[in-house]
Amino acid sequence: MTASPLRILVWNENIHETRGDQKTLTHYPAGIHTTIAEGLRRHFGAGADVSTATLQDAEHGLSQEVLDRTDVLLWWAHAGHDQVEDAVVDRVHQAVLSGMGILVLHSGHYSKIFTRLMGTTCSLKWRNDGERELVWTVAPRHPIAEGVPHPIHIAQQEMYGEYFDIPAPDETVFLSTFEGGEVFRSGVTYTRGLGRVFYFSPGDQDFPVYHHPDVQRVLANGARWAAADRERHAFTAEYHSTGWFAQ
Amino acid sequence: MTASPLRILVWNENIHETRGDQKTLTHYPAGIHTTIAEGLRRHFGAGADVSTATLQDAEHGLSQEVLDRTDVLLWWAHAGHDQVEDAVVDRVHQAVLSGMGILVLHSGHYSKIFTRLMGTTCSLKWRNDGERELVWTVAPRHPIAEGVPHPIHIAQQEMYGEYFDIPAPDETVFLSTFEGGEVFRSGVTYTRGLGRVFYFSPGDQDFPVYHHPDVQRVLANGARWAAADRERHAFTAEYHSTGWFAQ
Amino acid sequence: MTASPLRILVWNENIHETRGDQKTLTHYPAGIHTTIAEGLRRHFGAGADVSTATLQDAEHGLSQEVLDRTDVLLWWAHAGHDQVEDAVVDRVHQAVLSGMGILVLHSGHYSKIFTRLMGTTCSLKWRNDGERELVWTVAPRHPIAEGVPHPIHIAQQEMYGEYFDIPAPDETVFLSTFEGGEVFRSGVTYTRGLGRVFYFSPGDQDFPVYHHPDVQRVLANGARWAAADRERHAFTAEYHSTGWFAQ
Amino acid sequence: MTASPLRILVWNENIHETRGDQKTLTHYPAGIHTTIAEGLRRHFGAGADVSTATLQDAEHGLSQEVLDRTDVLLWWAHAGHDQVEDAVVDRVHQAVLSGMGILVLHSGHYSKIFTRLMGTTCSLKWRNDGERELVWTVAPRHPIAEGVPHPIHIAQQEMYGEYFDIPAPDETVFLSTFEGGEVFRSGVTYTRGLGRVFYFSPGDQDFPVYHHPDVQRVLANGARWAAADRERHAFTAEYHSTGWFAQ
Numbered sequence: 001m002t003a004s005p006l007r008i009l010v011w012n013e014n015i016h017e018t019r020g021d022q023k024t025l026t027h028y029p030a031g032i033h034t035t036i037a038e039g040l041r042r043h044f045g046a047g048a049d050v051s052t053a054t055l056q057d058a059e060h061g062l063s064q065e066v067l068d069r070t071d072v073l074l075w076w077a078h079a080g081h082d083q084v085e086d087a088v089v090d091r092v093h094q095a096v097l098s099g100m101g102i103l104v105l106h107s108g109h110y111s112k113i114f115t116r117l118m119g120t121t122c123s124l125k126w127r128n129d130g131e132r133e134l135v136w137t138v139a140p141r142h143p144i145a146e147g148v149p150h151p152i153h154i155a156q157q158e159m160y161g162e163y164f165d166i167p168a169p170d171e172t173v174f175l176s177t178f179e180g181g182e183v184f185r186s187g188v189t190y191t192r193g194l195g196r197v198f199y200f201s202p203g204d205q206d207f208p209v210y211h212h213p214d215v216q217r218v219l220a221n222g223a224r225w226a227a228a229d230r231e232r233h234a235f236t237a238e239y240h241s242t243g244w245f246a247q
Numbered sequence: 248m249t250a251s252p253l254r255i256l257v258w259n260e261n262i263h264e265t266r267g268d269q270k271t272l273t274h275y276p277a278g279i280h281t282t283i284a285e286g287l288r289r290h291f292g293a294g295a296d297v298s299t300a301t302l303q304d305a306e307h308g309l310s311q312e313v314l315d316r317t318d319v320l321l322w323w324a325h326a327g328h329d330q331v332e333d334a335v336v337d338r339v340h341q342a343v344l345s346g347m348g349i350l351v352l353h354s355g356h357y358s359k360i361f362t363r364l365m366g367t368t369c370s371l372k373w374r375n376d377g378e379r380e381l382v383w384t385v386a387p388r389h390p391i392a393e394g395v396p397h398p399i400h401i402a403q404q405e406m407y408g409e410y411f412d413i414p415a416p417d418e419t420v421f422l423s424t425f426e427g428g429e430v431f432r433s434g435v436t437y438t439r440g441l442g443r444v445f446y447f448s449p450g451d452q453d454f455p456v457y458h459h460p461d462v463q464r465v466l467a468n469g470a471r472w473a474a475a476d477r478e479r480h481a482f483t484a485e486y487h488s489t490g491w492f493a494q
Numbered sequence: 495m496t497a498s499p500l501r502i503l504v505w506n507e508n509i510h511e512t513r514g515d516q517k518t519l520t521h522y523p524a525g526i527h528t529t530i531a532e533g534l535r536r537h538f539g540a541g542a543d544v545s546t547a548t549l550q551d552a553e554h555g556l557s558q559e560v561l562d563r564t565d566v567l568l569w570w571a572h573a574g575h576d577q578v579e580d581a582v583v584d585r586v587h588q589a590v591l592s593g594m595g596i597l598v599l600h601s602g603h604y605s606k607i608f609t610r611l612m613g614t615t616c617s618l619k620w621r622n623d624g625e626r627e628l629v630w631t632v633a634p635r636h637p638i639a640e641g642v643p644h645p646i647h648i649a650q651q652e653m654y655g656e657y658f659d660i661p662a663p664d665e666t667v668f669l670s671t672f673e674g675g676e677v678f679r680s681g682v683t684y685t686r687g688l689g690r691v692f693y694f695s696p697g698d699q700d701f702p703v704y705h706h707p708d709v710q711r712v713l714a715n716g717a718r719w720a721a722a723d724r725e726r727h728a729f730t731a732e733y734h735s736t737g738w739f740a741q
Numbered sequence: 742m743t744a745s746p747l748r749i750l751v752w753n754e755n756i757h758e759t760r761g762d763q764k765t766l767t768h769y770p771a772g773i774h775t776t777i778a779e780g781l782r783r784h785f786g787a788g789a790d791v792s793t794a795t796l797q798d799a800e801h802g803l804s805q806e807v808l809d810r811t812d813v814l815l816w817w818a819h820a821g822h823d824q825v826e827d828a829v830v831d832r833v834h835q836a837v838l839s840g841m842g843i844l845v846l847h848s849g850h851y852s853k854i855f856t857r858l859m860g861t862t863c864s865l866k867w868r869n870d871g872e873r874e875l876v877w878t879v880a881p882r883h884p885i886a887e888g889v890p891h892p893i894h895i896a897q898q899e900m901y902g903e904y905f906d907i908p909a910p911d912e913t914v915f916l917s918t919f920e921g922g923e924v925f926r927s928g929v930t931y932t933r934g935l936g937r938v939f940y941f942s943p944g945d946q947d948f949p950v951y952h953h954p955d956v957q958r959v960l961a962n963g964a965r966w967a968a969a970d971r972e973r974h975a976f977t978a979e980y981h982s983t984g985w986f987a988q
Contacts, residue, residue: 097615097659099882110731117613120687121591123729129736134428136409141840141935146971150410151428162383162422163397165591165687165729170662175409175432177424180736181381181398185422193614193659194882230887235617235659237604242623242674344862344906346635357978366858367934368838370976376983388593388688393724412838412934412976417909427983440861440906441635477640482906484851487866489921628922630903644904645922656877656916657891669903669926671918675875675892679916 006048006227009070010037011061013077013084014054016205027208032076036105039216040223048223055080062088071227072101074219075108078205089113097193098234101226103219106203109164114199117192118166124184125161128206131179133157135186135202135214139173144187144198144221152214158204160184166199174218176201187218189225194233196226253295253474256317257284258308260324260331261301263452274455279323283352286463287470295470302327307335314338318474319348321466322355325452336360344440345481348473350466353450356411361446364439365413371431372408375453378426380404382433382449382461386420391434391445391468399461405451407431413446421465423448434465436472441480443473500542500721503564504531505555507571507578508548510699521702526570530599533710534717542717549574556582565721566595568713569602572699583607591687592728595720597713600697603658608693611686612660618678619655622700625673627651629680629696629708633667638681638692638715646708652698654678660693668712670695681712683719688727690720747789747968750811751778752802754818754825755795757946768949773817777846780957781964789964796821803829812968813842815960816849819946830854838934839975842967844960847944850905855940858933859907865925866902869947872920874898876927876943876955880914885928885939885962893955899945901925907940915959917942928959930966935974937967 012033016024028035033052040050053061055077067073073092077084089112096102096117104114109122135152137145152174161182167190174187186201200218203209210216259280263271275282280299287297300308302324314320320339324331336359343349343364351361356369382399384392408429414437421434433448447465450456457463506527510518522529527546534544547555549571561567567586571578583606590596590611598608603616629646631639655676661684668681680695694712697703704710753774757765769776774793781791794802796818808814814833818825830853837843837858845855850863876893878886893915902923908931915928927942941959944950951957 116610119611119613121729123731125732125734127734127736132428134430136430138409138411138430138432139415139932140410140974141932141937141971143970159734161734162385163387163729164385167661167684167686168386168418168664171415172419175422175430177428177430179428180734180738181379181424181426182734183381183383183385183422183424183430185385190661191880191882192661196882229884230882233881235615235657237617238619240619240621240653240655240674240676242621244674363857364860366860368976370978372979372981374981374983386685387727388685388690388724390723406981408981410976414908414931414933415911427981427985429981437908438633438635439908443635476637477635480634482862482864482904484864485866487868487900487902487921487923489868489870491921626922628924630924632903632905632924632926633909634904656879657881658879662880662912665909666913669916669924671922671924673922675873675918675920677875677877677879677916677918677924679879 005046006044006223007069007071008040008048008050008074008223009066010050010052010074011076012052012054013080014056015079018056021205024205032205032210035210036074036076036219039210040220043216043220055083060084060088062092064091067091067095067100070100072103072223074103074105074223075111075113076105077111078107081111084112089116093117094234096195096197098232099194099228099230101196101228103222103226104197104199106201109199117190117197120167121165124164125182127159127180129159130156130207131159133176133178133202135174135176137173138175139171142171142173143225144173144218146221147217149214154202154209154212156207157202157209158206160186160201193235198222198226252293253291253470254316254318255287255295255297255321255470256313257297257299257321258323259299259301260327261303262326265303268452271452279452279457282457283321283323283466286457287467290463290467302330307331309335309339311338314342314347317347319350319470321350321352321470322358322360323352324358325354328358331359336363340364341481343442343444345479346441346475346477348443348475350469350473351444351446353448356446364437364444367414368412371411372429374406374427376406377403377454378406380423380425380449382421382423384420385422386418389418389420390472391420391465393468394464396461401449401456401459403454404449404456405453407433407448440482445469445473499540500538500717501563501565502534502542502544502568502717503560504544504546504568505570506546506548507574508550509573512550515699518699526699526704529704530568530570530713533704534714537710537714549577554578554582556586558585561585561589561594564594566597566717568597568599568717569605569607570599571605572601575605578606583610587611588728590689590691592726593688593722593724595690595722597716597720598691598693600695603693611684611691614661615659618658619676621653621674623653624650624701625653627670627672627696629668629670631667632669633665636665636667637719638667638712640715642712643708648696648703648706650701651696651703652700654680654695687729692716692720746787747785747964748810748812749781749789749791749815749964750807751791751793751815752817753793753795754821755797756820759797762946765946773946773951776951777815777817777960780951781961784957784961796824801825801829803833805832808832808836808841811841813844813964815844815846815964816852816854817846818852819848822852825853830857834858835975837936837938839973840935840969840971842937842969844963844967845938845940847942850940858931858938861908862906865905866923868900868921870900871897871948872900874917874919874943876915876917878914879916880912883912883914884966885914885959887962888958890955895943895950895953897948898943898950899947901927901942934976939963939967
C-alpha cells in the first residue's frame with residue numbers, strides 16, 4: 001500500500017435527492033454520496049482524500065483526468081442507470097481493468113458498469129418492507145471483514161434475495177439473512193484485469209443504513225482493499241518473439 | 248459416467264439407534280442409514296446398488312474390499328466420531344484421494360474423515376430447537392441442484408450457523424437460513440485428489456429430515472455427482488526423466 | 495444429462511477459408527468448422543446432432559430459432575470479430591445466460607461474445623512460429639479431462655502466453671507450455687447465469703491441430719460438459735412478497 | 742497490517758547442512774534458513790524481526806511461546822519430514838488455524854504440516870538436472886506478485902511438474918515452466934481457519950535459488966501477505982441460544 005493518502009471518489013446518481021424523495025432527503029439531506037464520504041473521512045482521517053461526483057456533473061464528474069487520480073471509486077445508483085453515458089462507462093471500465101478499484105453499492109447491481117464487469121444479468125429478488133438484515137462474515141481473515149461484528153445488525157433495510165445472477169465470486173466475505181427467511185451474498189469480491197471489485201448490498205435510499213458505523217467500516221475496509229496499489233497498466237495483445245530473453 | 252449401476256454405500260455410526268434414543272427411533276425405526284438408503288433406491292431404481300454399513304460391523308463395514316467396490320460413500324455420524332478406528336479412516340481417506348466419492352452429512356462435519364479432508368476444525372454454531380430451515384440454491388446450474396425447489400422448506404431442523412470453519416469451497420451450491428436469523432453454507436463441494444466431496448448439512452437424528460423428498464433428491468444428485476467415474480489412481484511422487492518423450 | 499442427442503452447433507467466421515489462405519485450405523479444405531464437426535460426429539456417433547454455421551450465413555446462421563434448439567455452441571473466429579453484428583452477439587449472450595453452453599476456441603478469446611462474458615480485455619502474448627505445445631491436465635477428475643493423455647503433445651502450434659487477461663477461472667483444467675518457455679491457461683471453465691463456458695486455446699488456422707485425436711476428445715468432452723441439461727431460464731428482477739410461502 | 746515489526750520465523754530441518762552435503766554447504770554455508778533470513782532482513786529492514794529455528798532445537802525450536810509471538814512461519818524441509826514430532830505438528834497446525842501465517846517452501850510439499858493443511862497427498866513429478874525454471878505471474882494484482890518480474894528467470898533448479906496433488910488453490914499466483922516442457926503451479930495460496938498459507942516451489946538445497954533477488958522478493962511479499970494481522974482465535978463449537986440478540 002502506498003503511504004500517501006488514498007484517493008477515494010464517491011459517485012452518486014443523485015436522483016432521489018434532486019427529485020425530492022422525502023425518505024431519501026430525511027436520511028440524506030446532503031445526498032447519499034455526502035453521508036458515505038463523511039463516513040470514509042471519519043474512518044481514514046488524513047489517510048484518505050475523499051471527494052464526490054454525481055450524474056449531473058459534466059461527464060458525470062468522471063473525466064479521464066478525474067479517473068487517473070482516483071485509487072478507488074464507490075458507485076451508488078438506482079433510478080438512472082440508463083442515463084449514464086456509454087462513453088463514460090467505457091472510461092470507467094478501462095480504468096478498472098487498468099487498476100482502479102471499484103465498490104459497487106446496493107442497487108448498483110444493475111448499473112452498466114457492474115453488469116459489464118460481471119458479464120451476467122445481476123438480477124435478484126427484492127422486497128422493500130424495511131426488514132431486519134443480518135450480515136454474517138464467512139471469510140473472517142479477509143481484510144474487508146477486519147473489525148466487523150458477526151453479525152452486523154441492520155434494523156431496517158430493503159430485502160435482496162437469491163438467486164443473485166453473478167459469476168461465482170472470487171471471495172464471498174458476507175452473507176445476509178432477512179426476516180422473511182431469504183439469504184443473499186451481500187459482500188463479494190472479484191478481480192478484473194488489474195482492478196479489484198467489491199460489491200456490497202446493504203444500503204438503500206429509504207433507510208439510514210449508510211449512517212450505520214459497521215456499514216461505514218465495511219466501506220472503509222473495502223476501499224482500502226480495492227484501492228490501486230501499483231502503476232496502472234492496460235493489457236493489450238503483445239507479440240513475444242523467439243529468443244525473447246538472451247541472458 | 249458408467250452405464251452400470253452406481254455402487255452406493257450408506258454408512259451410519261448407528262449409536263442413537265442402538266442406545267435407544269426415542270426421537271431417533273420414532274423417525275428412523277430401522278436406523279438413519281436405512282431411511283437414507285431407501286430414499287436413494289427410490290430415486291435410482293435399477294440405476295444403483297445401495298448398501299449400508301455401521302460402526303458396529305467388523306472393520307466398521309469398511310474393509311478394503313468393500314471400498315474397492317464402492318463408487319460413493321455417504322457418512323452419517325454424531326456421537327461416536329472417536330470410536331472410528333484410525334486405520335479405517337486412513338483407508339477411507341486413501342479411497343477418496345484415489346477416486347471414491349464421499350457425501351458427509353450433518354454432524355459428520357466433526358468426523359475424523361471430514362476434518363482430515365478439510366484440514367480445518369470444521370467448527371460451527373448450533374442450536375437444537377427444531378426451527379424452520381430454508382435451503383436456497385446459489386448454483387442453479389450445478390448437477391446437485393437439478394430439480395431442487397428454491398428454497399427447500401424443512402419445517403423442523405437443528406440450526407447450524409456460521410462461522411463454519413471450512414476451507415473456501417470449490418463450489419457453494421446451497422445456503423440455509425433459520426428462524427433465528429442465522430445463515431449456513433449448507434451444501435458445498437470439494438475435490439481432493441481424484442475424489443469428489445459433498446457436504447450437506449440438513450438432516451438430524453431428532454427430526455424426520457431424511458424422509459423429506461427434496462432432501463432425498465439432493466442426496467441422490469450428490470451421489471451421482473460424486474461417484475467415481477474413472478479408474479482409481481493413487482498419486483505418488485514420480486520421477487520424470489529428461490527426454491521423457493522421444494517422438 | 496438428457497438421453498436425446500446433444501444438439502451441437504459449430505460456428506466459424508470462415509474468413510481464412512473464403513479468402514483463400516493457403517495454409518488454412520491445406521489443412522481445412524472444407525473449413526475449420528467442418529473438421530471440428532467431423533471430429534465431434536466421430537466421437538458421439540448417434541449421441542449428437544452436429545451442425546455448422548458461418549459468419550456469411552443470414553444472421554450469421556444464429557437466428558433465435560437456431561439458438562433455441564442448440565445445447566452447446568462452438569465458436570471459432572480470428573480475423574472478423576468486428577463483422578459479427580451486435581444484435582447477434584446480444585442474442586448469443588442471452589442464450590448462454592439462459593442455459594446454452596458455449597466453447598470458445600483459440601483466437602476466439604478476442605471475440606465480442608467472449609470478452610462480454612468475461613468483462614476483461616482477454617489479451618495475451620502470442621507468437622506464430624509453429625512450436626511444440628504440451629497441454630497438461632491440472633484437474634484430473636474433471637469431466638473435460640476424462641481419457642485425455644497427460645500431456646497432450648501438439649507438434650506445431652501458435653504460442654499463446656500469459657498474462658492472459660481473464661477473470662480467475664472457476665476451474666483450470668489444462669495448462670500449456672511452449673518451446674519458448676511460455677505458459678498458458680489453455681483450458682478454463684466458467685458458469686455465467688445458467689450457461690457453462692469452456693475456453694480451449696489449442697487450434698489454429700495455420701496448423702492441423704483440429705485433426706489431433708486428443709484435441710477432438712477435449713472438444714467432445716467440453717461439449718458434453720457445457721451442454722444445456724435443463725430448461726432454459728432468463729433471470730430477471732423478481733418481487734418477493736412477504737408471506738411468500740404460507741404453509 | 743500492524744505498524745509494529747513483522748515477527749517472522751524461518752524454520753529449516755537443517756539436515757543437508759548438518760550431514761555435510763557439499764552442494765548445500767557450498768551455496769548455504771550457514772544453512773538455508775540463514776540465507777532466507779538474510780534476504781528477508783534486507784527486504785524489510787526495521788519492518789521485521791526475523792529469527793530462525795531448526796529441527797535440532799529443543800521442541801524443534803517451535804514451542805508454544807515461540808509460536809505465540811510469530812506472525813508468519815517459513816518452512817523448509819526435505820529429508821527429515823518423519824523426524825518432526827507429531828505434537829509439534831499439532832501445535833503448528835493449531836497456530837495456523839488460529840491466525841499464524843505459514844509459507845511452505847519447495848520440498849516442504851511433503852511435510853506433515855502441509856499435507857495436513859491440504860488433506861491430499863501433495864505428490865508431484867520431479868527431476869533434479871539443474872534446468873532453467875521460468876516463474877510466470879498469473880495474478881498480477883496479487884500482493885505477492887508486486888514488483889516481481891514476468892517471468893522470474895532461475896538459471897538452474899530442480900524440476901517440479903504436474904500433476905501436483907493439492908486442492909484447487911484459493912489463488913494461483915505463479916506458474917512455472919521447465920526446459921523439459923513441464924509446468925507447475927509454483928505459487929499458490931490458501932486460507933485455513935484464520936491462517937493464510939502460501940506454497941512457493943522455487944528453491945532447492947543443491948542450487949543457490951534463495952540468493953536470487955526476485956525469489957527473495959516473493960518470500961518477503963508472501964510473508965507480508967500471510968502474516969497474522971488480527972487477534973488469534975481458535976474456532977470451536979459454539980452454542981447459539983434463541984434470542985441471541987436482544988437489542
